[in-house]
Amino acid sequence: MTNWGYRINKDRQIDFDRNDRRLAMYIRKYEPSYQLCISCGACTATCSTGNLTDFYNIRRLNIFLMRGEIDEIAKHIDKCMFCGKCELVCPRGVNTRKVILIMKEGIKKIKHNEQL
């Protein structure tokens, strides 16, 4: 077939009936306070890494988590410097550092095809 130079864009549709909720369920089990998040953005404003990069913050990770985009989380989660500022400013009392730790463990288990 002739290559006409048209590009086919990747499908950016997220099907909430069929997304990968393994990691979300894992976190819900071990640190349920993550569900308290109201996306207020205080964590984003104060994030040390977010200040030095253009992408990373824990609020965004929550969105990836709900959508089931575990690969996106894995790409960015190692940037967290664990400073703890997000936890101090959170108005809802989410235990953010524990969430990051558990996410990292969950991702490791998924990569090794272990039971979550």
Next chain:
Amino acid sequence: MNNFDIFVLPFAIGLYTLLIVFIAKAYDWIKHLPVEDRRKIGKGILSRKIFGVFKEIFLESLLHRKIFKVNPLLGYMHMSLAFGWFLLIIMGTIESKIYGRDLLNAPWDPIFFKYFMHDTNKFHSAFFNFTMDFLLLFVLSGVGLAYAKRIRAKIFGLKKTTKQILFDKLAIFSLWLIFPLRLLAESLTAGIHHNGGFLTGGLGTLLARFIPAGHFEYTAWWLYSLSVGTFFFVLPWSRYMHIPTEILLIAFRRFGLKTKTGFTNFSQIEVYSCPRCGICIDKCQMAGDLGNEKPAAVYFLNSIRAQKVKTNLSFDCMICGRCEQFCPVGISLNEHRMIQRNKLISNSYNFHFLKNGSQPKAKVAYYAGCMTHLTPSIKKAMIYILDESRTDYVFLDKDGGACCGRPMMLSGNFGGAEKLIEANKESILKSEAEILVTSCPICYKIFRKQYNLPIRVMHHSEFILALVNSGSLSINKSALRAVYHDPCELGRGSKVYEEPRELLNHAVDLVSSPYEMENALCCGGSLGNIMLNYEEKDRINQSVWKEMMTNHPEVLVTACPLCKKTFNKNAPLPVKDIAEIVVESMKVRHLTTTSKITVTEAAL
């Protein structure tokens, strides 16, 4: 003198088993130590340090000086058992050598002496009979106190005692019977053969009047031997393994071995040296304020020894250092927590976004740290002080920067922490500063311990004190009643207790609180504990506030931005950082020269 009867066998089997097991374990431990550690041991044995080792063994393993400091009655109990038993063995050995004809005696000769030796009409008999009975009474007083402690720990100033595992229960059961059985056996023999002292002789005569002592004498010695034998046999698998292991620990520690970021056999020796005394449970604020004693240091060490360390337990610790401070054996508990965390988590990190650009140069580098950025009042106060004192400084992380790395270390990710250290060190060295000043004790601790900087590192309280002492800053004293809270990372963590107080004495009327210096309480805001939720941290904080209010201060002064933020949540009083207090009491001095005055090492 060949004293032998078949009843000595349980004792002998127990003793020889213990010796063989311990020597084998010690050999295995030492053989697999890292090479530098073994070299240190070799050098240490042949040096004067060996005197320090014997001194510490005498003062701590026998006299239990550190436990006396926690509670005198508790110290007496442990001392009477340890030192009393030690003296019984020494005196007993001398006694059996004097009565016997050979220089070498079988190990059971001193233990069962009164059974074999009935002729006590020698000139030295009165002395030995008295001394041995006195020492037995001494030990029995400790045994009695030990029974009491199980029933009412409160008399010893402890809120709780340790929950015992099976082998410990077996060991304690046999240990608690040893000396009462010795008393019984010796007394029965004394009642028949009149070879006792004031205690055994008196009791023996009494017993002989009411019961046929002859029938029971042999059985009593059998029971005594069985109890000692059982105790020795079970010892290597129980808490009492600390008795021989502690000696190795004291010696190796004095020779320079340490637990740092890896679990070596020295760390294993530390784990086996835990006597499960329970003082750590008493000092832990989570056990006291939250009623949660499961993650206390003693149970944590138990889990390391059993090789069943659980994530929840190793992360549920504030790393405040209170347990480590009061541990009578001096186990480096904080390091052990972090090492186990390191083993349990995935040590991944990705800090490629840390770029190091050019760095302006100055004599003093000020590093605010993540937490100070979250408490801008401290930042403003520090900048004011630095400007007013005409210090030549550069604000390293003015627009935010990389975290110092200690929170990462506390979470167990040593690899990530190393990377952060590398990046920050580069920018510190590029500034060519002579002094690094930080307003956060968490950063201060890691700068001092892990960064290996060739320049001087100061906490802002030390630095401001130096400015005041050198005349670059002048402050007025007010009548404000202030109480100072020692932050965990600055106080117990870095041993900086005096400088903040000295500085505050220039500015306010400092009052004391019941928990100060090494005994200070943790504010609860710890970055070391990943498991606590905000409500539990609040509870701890509220009980700390109660203690701080004891002498009716008007303001609480902290030296740590995290403490300040934590205390502010439940504050009945204003909470101020040291820098803010200094700013409030400063008079602005306008200097005649226009050049910047640098704070050099000489002035300090």
